[in-house]
Amino acid sequence: MTATMRPNISACPACNAAPAAEALAEREAQKDVRIALSVPAVHCAACIVAIERALADHPGVTSARVNLTLKRATIEAEPDVMPEDLIGVLDRIGYEAHELDVGTLSATQTDKAGRELLMRLAVAGFASMNVMLLSVSVWSGAADATRDMFHWISAAITLPTIAFSGQPFFRNAWAALKNARLNMDVPITLAIVLAVVTSLWETSLSGEHAYFDAALALTFFLLAGRYLDHRTRAIARSAAEELAALEVPRAFRIEDGEERQVPVAELTVGDLILVRPGGRMPVDGEIVAGTSEIDRSLLTGETIPVYGGPGQAVSAGEVNLTGPLTVRATAVGEETSLHRMADLVAIAESGRSRYTSLADSAAKLYAPGVHILSALSFVGWYLFTFDVRTALNIAAAVLIITCPCALGLAVPAVTTAASGRLFRKGMLIKHSTALERLAQVDTVVFDKTGTLTAGAPEVMNLGQVSTRDIGIALALAESSSHPLAMSLTSAARAAGFSPEDVSQITEVPGYGTRGVWNGREVFLGRASWVDAPRISRTAAWLRVGDEAPQAFEFTDRLRDGAEEAVAALKAAGKDVYLMSGDTTAAVEEMAGRLGIPHWLAEALPADKAARVQAMAKEGRHVLMVGDGLNDTAALAAAHVSISPASALDAARVASDIVLLGGDLEPIGSALGTAGSAIRRIRENFRIATLYNIIAVPLAVAGLATPLIAALAMSASSITVSLNALRLR
Amino acid sequence: MNILVFLIPISLILGGVGLLFFVYTVRTNQYDDPEGDARRILSGEYDDKPKQ
Numbered sequence: 001m002t003a004t005m006r007p008n009i010s011a012c013p014a015c016n017a018a019p020a021a022e023a024l025a026e027r028e029a030q031k032d033v034r035i036a037l038s039v040p041a042v043h044c045a046a047c048i049v050a051i052e053r054a055l056a057d058h059p060g061v062t063s064a065r066v067n068l069t070l071k072r073a074t075i076e077a078e079p080d081v082m083p084e085d086l087i088g089v090l091d092r093i094g095y096e097a098h099e100l101d102v103g104t105l106s107a108t109q110t111d112k113a114g115r116e117l118l119m120r121l122a123v124a125g126f127a128s129m130n131v132m133l134l135s136v137s138v139w140s141g142a143a144d145a146t147r148d149m150f151h152w153i154s155a156a157i158t159l160p161t162i163a164f165s166g167q168p169f170f171r172n173a174w175a176a177l178k179n180a181r182l183n184m185d186v187p188i189t190l191a192i193v194l195a196v197v198t199s200l201w202e203t204s205l206s207g208e209h210a211y212f213d214a215a216l217a218l219t220f221f222l223l224a225g226r227y228l229d230h231r232t233r234a235i236a237r238s239a240a241e242e243l244a245a246l247e248v249p250r251a252f253r254i255e256d257g258e259e260r261q262v263p264v265a266e267l268t269v270g271d272l273i274l275v276r277p278g279g280r281m282p283v284d285g286e287i288v289a290g291t292s293e294i295d296r297s298l299l300t301g302e303t304i305p306v307y308g309g310p311g312q313a314v315s316a317g318e319v320n321l322t323g324p325l326t327v328r329a330t331a332v333g334e335e336t337s338l339h340r341m342a343d344l345v346a347i348a349e350s351g352r353s354r355y356t357s358l359a360d361s362a363a364k365l366y367a368p369g370v371h372i373l374s375a376l377s378f379v380g381w382y383l384f385t386f387d388v389r390t391a392l393n394i395a396a397a398v399l400i401i402t403c404p405c406a407l408g409l410a411v412p413a414v415t416t417a418a419s420g421r422l423f424r425k426g427m428l429i430k431h432s433t434a435l436e437r438l439a440q441v442d443t444v445v446f447d448k449t450g451t452l453t454a455g456a457p458e459v460m461n462l463g464q465v466s467t468r469d470i471g472i473a474l475a476l477a478e479s480s481s482h483p484l485a486m487s488l489t490s491a492a493r494a495a496g497f498s499p500e501d502v503s504q505i506t507e508v509p510g511y512g513t514r515g516v517w518n519g520r521e522v523f524l525g526r527a528s529w530v531d532a533p534r535i536s537r538t539a540a541w542l543r544v545g546d547e548a549p550q551a552f553e554f555t556d557r558l559r560d561g562a563e564e565a566v567a568a569l570k571a572a573g574k575d576v577y578l579m580s581g582d583t584t585a586a587v588e589e590m591a592g593r594l595g596i597p598h599w600l601a602e603a604l605p606a607d608k609a610a611r612v613q614a615m616a617k618e619g620r621h622v623l624m625v626g627d628g629l630n631d632t633a634a635l636a637a638a639h640v641s642i643s644p645a646s647a648l649d650a651a652r653v654a655s656d657i658v659l660l661g662g663d664l665e666p667i668g669s670a671l672g673t674a675g676s677a678i679r680r681i682r683e684n685f686r687i688a689t690l691y692n693i694i695a696v697p698l699a700v701a702g703l704a705t706p707l708i709a710a711l712a713m714s715a716s717s718i719t720v721s722l723n724a725l726r727l728r
Numbered sequence: 729m730n731i732l733v734f735l736i737p738i739s740l741i742l743g744g745v746g747l748l749f750f751v752y753t754v755r756t757n758q759y760d761d762p763e764g765d766a767r768r769i770l771s772g773e774y775d776d777k778p779k780q
Contacts, residue, residue: 045768045770045771048768048771049771066764067764068767069761069764070761119754122747126743126744133739157740
């Protein structure tokens with residue numbers, strides 16, 4: 001194993017992603033490239049060894065390393081090693097793998113901000129423990145020279161620590177003050193600075209009370225809250241980025257009659273691009289060769305694939321289903337309709353920015369309150385004693401006692417616990433206030449295609465078709481990769497039918513499959529091709545010779561947990577709506593099947609967003625669940641939004657929560673979890689206030705000692721954290 | 729009380745050594761894959777030094 005360990009040449013992952021570096025890597029054949037694979041099934045020590053060994057044995061691979069926490073394998077290999085080969089290697093030893101786009105991943109590979117916070121937290125923890133030791137000796141009776149020496153040592157530890165660890169608070173407070181605003185960091189900074197200054201002054205005068213330990217404990221607890229908050233968001237961000245990285249932006253460009261794999265970013269207008277069956281259109285364009293069927297459900301919500309042939313326009317994001325297509329690009333990158341939809345999102349995005357988080361509204365009440373209180377006690381004591389030292393000491397004690405240690409932990413401790421719980425259920429909380437907004441939801445709007453349905457058709461009327469027809473259809477369907485044909489095949493096989501003997505089977509992309517059965521021509525395909533009447537349902541038609549065509553009707557298969565989720569939401573008293581771009585008949589049927597009372601069919605993207613905004617105007621808090629491009633505006637306009645992992649990148653970006661599994665069921669329980677999380681946060685605020693109500697009069701009356709401050713601070717912080725762990 | 733002259737520096741130094749070790753572990757990415765590291769100890773493959 002050690003033989004394969006060469007120094008990591010591309011130490012900086014971002015350099016690898018940069019196009020310039022990539023070009024350089026191509027010229028210098030020696031330069032290794034980094035390949036990242038997502039391996040969802042890896043779970044044990046044996047898996048790690050098996051995967052690493054299999055990858056390292058592959059020719060050209062320099063090193064392979066599995067990260068079990070992220071379920072990801074990172075491979076350093078020579079440039080001619082293709083990710084597809086490595087996926088094949090893992091497939092042979094029984095692990096499913098998907099390629100991840102290294103460029104997208106590299107952004108979060110080193111979590112610099114998190115590491116910085118952790119370092120500051122560690123330094124503050126070290127210092128506060130040492131100073132606390134010295135303080136305990138002072139409280140238990142050290143006097144005179146010993147006490148002064150302990151105070152001086154404490155000061156020597158505290159000053160550099162505060163200067164290093166307190167920086168995040170100082171920076172935020174300064175930024176807020178520059179904009180003439182108040183945030184939680186202003187009283188924090190003031191308390192820390194004032195505590196250090198008065199303690200130094202007291203120490204230099206051989207005073208009795210020094211608050212060095214309080215200043216450090218404050219910094220430590222608050223940094224712990226910040227770090228928890230950061231971790232929660234970093235985990236969500238890296239998981240969201242992994243989803244994005246699963247779509248590797250690559251396309252096949254035809255150059256001088258040969259196809260070449262190039263990054264999507266390098267495509268230009270006029271390029272000829274080959275889109276294989278199952279592939280997604282990378283650009284807006286026009287079909288120049290090939291016929292196929294195109295799935296536009298992510299863009300429009302239509303379930304039925306549309307025919308695509310030469311001369312027809314296609315948009316980026318559509319999926320090519322059956323035959324290979326050559327497309328001439330008419331718009332690339334930012335110009336594509338996919339990206340233009342982002343403008344709609346920007347206009348609609350308001351639900352989120354209007355919302356003030358619980359922590360912010362608490363800070364708004366709290367920050368001016370403590371400043372006024374502490375200023376009043378300073379003025380009061382100064383007028384009473386005409387002694388600046390006493391007055392300043394008491395003002396500092398008031399600020400330290402009221403300092404929002406527990407308030408700073410109240411929200412992050414609960415959201416960390418709740419996000420962790422939901423993450424294990426398969427929900428990824430992307431936005432920091434998403435939980436709070438989720439708790440307020442009273443109306444839920446579902447998209448149909450791809451959200452409530454799995455996007456896979458299911459044959460409905462197999463029982464009404466003759467065995468002979470099913471046999472012929474099965475023989476024809478088996479040779480096609482069209483989604484309707486594949487669904488028909490598996491349904492007929494599962495029902496125990498066997499194919500008839502059909503010869504000369506040929507697939508006509510975009511139309512269907514034809515063959516010869518008992519000397520008669522047989523066709524399975526779209527209505528117009530077999531001269532069948534149009535019906536409102538999705539259907540594939542079978543024609544045997546000149547007989548009347550027989551329809552196989554399809555309906556969209558419901559996503560797992562869709563019924564449970566809708567039932568749970570209705571039971572919880574939420575209004576459930578269905579909004580889709582699909583036909584009225586299809587939407588009405590789906591609404592009836594799930595028992596959804598309100599529905600809207602044939603909705604344009606702007607209609608959906610307008611309806612959601614109208615509901616918001618009525619004072620409703622709307623949860624939008626959607627996956628397609630036609631939902632993005634509505635997702636952004638809603639109070640809070642959820643999209644499944646299969647959704648388009650744009651939709652995932654616009655939503656606050658991503659469902660990682662295929663199951664919709666967690667949506668129902670997520671509302672409950674969010675509700676109890678908010679109740680815990682409010683309880684935490686009450687606990688913190690209660691401590692203040694007890695401790696503040698003591699501080700204002702000048703009775704607070706550093707010991708009381710330390711006790712109040714630790715007790716309230718620990719109670720608040722324990723309360724957060726009670727979350728169910 | 730003269731013992732304090734030894735004890736206080738000793739406690740500070742010991743704590744400081746712990747802090748430096750922690751800084752070292754953070755700097756060398758030892759918290760990137762806690763789950764994997766916990767399992768790797770069970771694997772039979774030994775090497776001279778931890779992989780980077």
